[in-house]
Amino acid sequence: MKTDFQFSNLLGTVYGRGNLLFAPDGTCLLSPVGNRVSVFDLVNNKSYTLPFAHRQNISRLALNPQGNLLLTVDDSGRAILTNLPRRIALYHFSFRGAVTALEFSPSGRHFAAGIGRQIEVWHTPSTPDSQVEGGLEFAPFIRHRVYTGHYDDVQSIQWSRDSRFFLTASKDLTARVWSLNPENGFVPTTLAGHRQGVRAACFSKDQETIYTISKDGALFQWEYMAKPGTESNDVDNEEAPSDENMHWRIAQRHYYMQSNAYVTCAAYHAASNLIVAGFSNGLFTIHELPDFTEIQTLSISQQNIDHVTINKTGEWLAFGASKQGQLLVWEWQSESYILKQQGHYDGMNSITYSPDGQRIITCADDGKIKVWDVNSGFCIVTFTEHTSGVTACEFAKKGNVLFTASLDGSVRAWDLVRYRNFRTFTAPTRLGFSSLAIDPAGEVVCAGSLESDSIHIWSVQTGQLLDRLAGHEGPISSLAFAPDGGILISGSWDNTVRLWSIFARTQTSEPLQVQANVVALAVRPDNKQIAVSTLDGQLAFWSVADAEQTGIVDGRRDVSGGRKISDRRTAANVAGTKSFTTIRYSADGTCILAGGNSKYICLYECTSGMLVKKFTVSTNVALDGIQEFLNSKLLTEGGPVGQIDQEGEKSDLEDRIDRTLPGASRGDASVRRTRPEIRVPAVAFAPTGRHFCAATTEGLLIYGLDSGVTFDPFDLDETVTPKSTLHALKQSGYLRALVMSFRLNTPALIRHIFEAIPTSSISLTVRDLPIVYLSPLLRFVAIQAEQNRHLEFCLLWIKAIFEYHGRTLKDRKGEFASELRGIMKVLGSVEREVRRLSEQNEYSVKFLLGQKRRDGNGAEGSVIEKSAVGGAEIEMDDVEGSEDGGGDGEWMGVE
Template sequence: MKTEFKFSNLLGTVYCKGNLLFTPDGTCLLSPVGNRVTVFDLINNKSYTLPYSHRRNIARLALNPQGNLLLSVDEDGRSILVNFPRRLALHHFSFKAPISALAFSPSGRHFAVGTGRLIEVWHTPSTPDGNTEDGLEFAPFVRHRVYAGHYDTVQDIEWSGDSRFFLSAAKDLTARIWSSDPEGGFVPTTLAGHREGVLGVWFSSNQEEVYTVSQDGALFQWNYTEKRTANGDAASVDAEEAPSQWRIVQRHYFMQNNAKVKCAAFHAESNLLVAGFSNGLFGLYELPEFNMIHTLSISQNEIDFVTINKSGEWLAFGASKLGQLLVWEWQSESYILKQQGHFDSMNALVYSPDGQRIITTADDGKIKVWDTQSGFCIVTFTEHSSGVTACEFSRKGNVLFTSSLDGSVRAWDLIRYRNFRTFTAPTRLSFSSVAVDPSGEIICAGSLDSFDIHIWSVQTGQLLDQLSGHEGPVASLAFAPSGDTIVSGSWDRTVRIWSIFGRTQTSEPLQLQADVLSVAFRPDSKQIAVSTLDGQLTFWSVSEASQEAGVDSRRDVSGGRKVSDRRTAANVAGTKSFNCIAYSTDGSCVIAGGNSKYICLYDVRSGTLIRKFTVSVNLSLDGTQEFLNSRNLTEAGPRGLIDEQGEASDLEDRIDRTLPGATRGDLSARKIRPEVRVPAVAFSPMGRAFCAASTEGLLVYSLDNALQFDPFDLDLDITPNTTLEAVKEGDFLRALVMAFRLSEQPLVRRVYEAIPVDDVSLVVKQLPTVYLARLLRFVAQATDESPHLEFNLQWIEALLRAHGPYLKDNMSLFASELRIVQRAITKIQSDLARLADDNVYSLDYLLSQPMPKAEINGSKGIPLSVNANGAAQDHMDEEMEGEWIGIGDEDGEAKD
């Protein structure tokens, strides 16, 4: 099997911390998920994660007005400049201090960052038209100016519409007005008057008013007005004194019952202000009258960030406490997007038999169903009252079984999305593992409290039997795909093979050297893989009950030193074993994960390590570093464990509401940093992807990961202009190959649609096979998006006719492309079938109408035409009345 798995997507986490960001067209939302960025396409209902990652959690995102440059900055001030359409990291840069605010100017020529109490304005790496200035080389970061004036952390930066001025808001209770370049007669202005830190500051659409919002719920409107006396007359001023200055003309207050304002956003074109509060409410107001339009409670905890798209129709909210992400359309009062990840760490996962769904379970008692194509959670089950420990599908894929610490095993109908059966034991137990008969008739569960295996009938829900034999807690269960045996692994250092459908339910014990952590059946039911606490992977024959092979994996899985560890990463005992293992679809490989940052892929036959995947390099997690930095070791202990919260300037930040010493659960509010670990792994049924449940979320690695920009065989003669010239000259094959080499989707589409229908078969026959996969994928995508239905189908037919034998011989190489083509054809078929079903009654009605004959000058003749309603229609003009209408003979001449 192929081993070139690449990171494809991150599911299970929709928002962690930082700011949300709409693209300039307002159709996509960018959300920081730990040290990565996920893009939610709100129009096509899809999501994808950008392939690059930071070394710490992302704190700020900014996108230039053209939408082609993305700047992301982590908690340490290290930034990555990304070509957003290509999803490529262009440059790494460090601001050498944490960043609290980041904004591009509307012109796209500058961006401003807030570093502590300073504001730095930098030149954007390229001009808005994408060309470097004056023909110079690409200069990534050139600083324009540094602004000092605030006395505390800058919290917000907003630019004016003409990019000449920008506003800044800080914790020192003030906002300031700056100019990006020296302006004649302009002096930086301070707007003071708030009693708590200023969260947001904005210009109005005409730039004549300034609005400021502070944390205590005060909204001030500032105008540039003359100084007035007590009786309202203009004051007499000296010539040297400025006649006008910025003054407060309106004061408004949100009045949310002692709730603090946590975030705010303003849409200048429509004068809409939205504010999020610490009690989970948000309010929508119209300025300058401060009319309240709407209030809604969207979370149980505080709202961390809010933003508005360019048209002012959609509001995006992020709440980091529960990991919630919402997009609200305020005019129709409806949700465009409403997603939430697991509150606690995930425990288990499983693919549906068709590979279209991934089920995850977690300690928060929730079961989530994720769609692999869109990346969204489509349903959440909350019936369990405690942590869900295991999950398993029936073979047909319409029934899901889960076990929980609340003492129940539940069966879920994934067609109607309901819990239709609950299985319990005679005594109160906490179930830790579950296994399902392939026929879906029998379900087994193991517990850490009891040493017995409980067996129920799915049809009746009755307890059929309890298998006794283990002398320790049952850690793992697995049914053979053939359905005749079940294998169980226990902490008593044995694995037992049970024949539960035989007359005597005896078990064959397999003795191991350490506690069993996980067992897995090979798809052909002839072999099992066992992971033990001493870091050994052993493979056993089911029929012979003998060990066939073994792998010492302690050195492979060990890695990652925690902040508090006294030993090096290679000597830490807690990370030297695999907690979960899974066979590949063909049974040739085993993938395994544990309490470390590595996922290992082994070849079963040779027992060799094929590949090692690093789950995360995020230093915000514990266990991602091999070596600790001695600078972080102080006299009081590791710096990462020292509580510096009590030294915060604000009382609200000094209050500590966290649980001491908790390493699982709410990962964003614990004193001890979350540890990187992999509690579950699973291969997709097709074998083209695998997913791993990690501390950061559900990581998906795929062989079908199509890069946005993958040029090859490029030279200086291949440009978009030469490609279009080849189209004009009629050299369509060369033009198509050049377009694929450039990997420009708009250019490929332009060349593709310019090829005449008569030349399609000739172009396809002469196409080199190296471009076949790209063309198949592109044609399938065009079939789904473009209206040229017959044209696209002729391309698909020509491709299959010309290259059918080659595709058949290399089915594994073109599996993903052929699936995409099949999906596109199936969609066309279903659309046409639905259209025909909708029109069948209209056609029946039209055909059932009588066809009257036209009477012309008293004689019955043939109707001249039939209109859309089936009635005869006479096309004679008024001047032709009384004239004889002849009927043409075979030669086309009129006859009497």
């Protein structure tokens, strides 16, 4: 089994906190998720997570106008500069302070960062794909200038269109206008008049007007006009007033009438004069300036809207609400959602793969069950019927039936074709079920509870309770059926594992004695071995046939990692308190994956018990249990610095109020004031064995063997030029020429190569085409079939693609969903067009069939000498067209 798994994607969490960004083309949305950044492709319906990670939660994002440089800053001011198209971290830098605002200039040469009450402007580092004086280079960060004048944190920065000036808004109730370089006659201007902190300040399109919006919902319109007392003199002199006699002054005042709510974020689109404001009650409004005409008002959340941004064309609005983990993209003109995603706002308890490996099901303490598409990364359905935390989920081996167990005392069966709950199983007494097992045949479902020592068995067909298995003397912690369905295995806190023959005439149970409380268990796919995890950190392997222990692994040192803030010892000295809470066998049964209340996931080889690989779940020190060593600098007389409540010193009342329970260790990280603890409550292997997923505090992490970019030798070949491509075509190297044209990505060259390939070589070219070029070929053929006049030629390409790569397209349909939709659209259009033309020419064909002509001997004969259906030619020398043919009078026949 291959074990070189790499981080692939992050699901389950779509927005943490911070600002959202649209790509310059408006098709992608960048969202900070904890200490990582997720990119949502809104056109191709995909999402991926950038591979780099910060040491703390990300607070600000900024993207240069070209869209190739991404600057991310975490809570401590540490920044990472990334090449976004290549997903490579270029440079690490520290601003030495928390960054509250970050913005690139429209020219892309500078960026401004609000660090507390100061603004620092830096030169944008050059990259290999940007031309700079003196050649190609990469320069570290160079500071241009520091601007001081504000008395509180800067909340917003916006540049003028010519990049000469920028506008800042601060909590000190003012906004200020600054110049990048000293300007003749320009003095930094302060715009004062608001009664609460200014959330945003922005220039109009002509830069003659400034709009400022404050927390209390006041929107001021500032205009550059003459000072009072100088207007009469200017009229007498009939000259334009000088800059000394001009100043910014409030021209109009508008107010958002939202009772018991305040403005939390705002965004302005200069091209369309639209301003969007989000409020603390989950409401947002769209107004048109300068008349302040209300266009839309919509409630999208029950909590604060943390950030709003508008794409370049002004059509899409992106909203982020951190308290419930919501991410929304709203198209205001059509009043429809482009994207509507929400993660779990409580800790996940269990995960499972669907039998085809294309979906992952997660269940959490918030009572929700979410189905995630592996290829797109989006949640496709959410079930909310459970009224309490969902503790376990499992798929039936056949069909699309999902079973879940909950603390509300019910076990539910879900139809994932119609997306409905079709069966509910309950116990005679009120119990909260914590473990679940499904018979491979799908006939019975078993559930165990930490409140009872009995196992409940129901019939899936009737929903009736069949039996209650008694034998354990402690709560049931784990259940599993053997893959052949003959045995039910149960683990309990009474230090035993029992094997039940529930389908035999006499129900018997065989106990296996272990050394400590059973936490989790798993059955090998060949039914011959059981792995048991106990509370003392041991992994025991038992033979099912002999009921004997065949091996043991001491995993206490492996699972232990990281120390809590309250610990007075290092991570190495608290190893005795950790154990594996979830274990899963690989698809071939050679390895076992284990995780627990730790930042590590361990992969063991079952035969030798050797630790094959150790995966680090997170490096985010904002979570409890990440740091390895004890830092005495963080210890004070009042206790660790991280446990001292500093929220009461904040200026805003809503930030000082603590509405959470003290000591909570689970739940939404964005709501609690205490640090969430890193934990891995569940792991699962994909049926193919090439991926596995882990439910963690930060979300659903996916590791895969196919996560890296496929190596393509043409990427590094300097001989790939238009000349060499045409030479390969001349030498009849059609596949090589086609691949080289795709690498150059020149539409004219691709079309030339495409049309030059003879029809007899299409199948051979498509058969040997590497999979990495399948997606661009599908897109190109779809465009050509729609625009090119050689319709049959394009259809031959489509036929060859589906003949030789149909299996790949079916297995990876999520990856090629956009391209397949384009092909189906074209084929449907061709079908409709052919049908329409056939109907138009119906009467023309009847007319020609009814025409008679005389041959040289005077005998009458039909114009159509032989039937076209039989494959003969149609003579139409004397017929140019037909008025009855409809349309344009063309003849659509056989030559």
